[in-house]
Amino acid sequence: MKIATNRKLLSLLLVSAGLAAASAAHASDGTITFTGNVIASTCKINGNQADISVALPHVGANTLGAAGATAGRTPFSLALTDCTTGGTNPTKVAVVFESGSNVDQTSGRLTLDDGTAEAPAAKNVQISVLNDKQQPIKVGSEGDQGSQTVDIAEDGTAQLNYFAEYHATDKAEAGAANSKVQYSLTYQ
Template identity: 40%
Template structure:
């Protein structure tokens, strides 16, 4: 009797299965490419330093005033021969109220960080780029028949209040945005 009861219990447990229904399927597609462009910032490597000129606090005398605009370029080689590209700037180290790069300079060698100064990035047509959203970064460059392109940008100081003298440093993190 015990054996029969255990056998029946075992069979009924094996027959009960969870019931579930599905509502749809999500298909995920993508593409893996053979490689991307080689990048040289101002003729160097993909990571480089752009040095803004020394300016006086008088040059940044009021909120929104800019000074020291300095151009830089990203020369691309070994790219596709069709399509276009621009740099996509990451929202890292960005002042969230202005869209400019925050001054991350630290006191060193008896010099303090400048106060109320940020770094503004401009597109090739001198439009300020809001780094929170990349608004204003609308200049796409077509690839040449040889697979090259050059992207032009500039950086400048911008006053956000009464400027105090000191050092300025910021990091602009980018990737390439292919179209």
């Protein structure tokens, strides 16, 4: 009985020593500390109509006859109201255009929806989102998308202005040119 107890004790000591050695082999090299702030209130978007539609004009396929051609530049805005101001509340707001299944990760442009049998999708066309300076935004980008940051006015309003346009990836072929992108407001 004493031998069996000693064997169990020896096995337990060997397992404990192995665990201690494994812990020492995986010692940490540093600490990453995350900081942030959860704010009590956000802004209303377009009077609580966060989903908007931007109607691009009809353009001829010949205007998008080669890669890089653009047409149909159309302005759109996100009007923000009821933003909480004062104290430690944010003073600036920006938009991040989210990555998704219809975002070309290389170009940052929007790919077109598939279309239907009755209304097939245009070919060799994407949709570019542009900032207020009419420069392309790289939708879905992890870093700076080239969007804009605006001040929140004392009355709790702000306006973010953008443009959208067709962008040819090659000689365009006629068809429906529909797409969508999700977005989020970020506060500073």
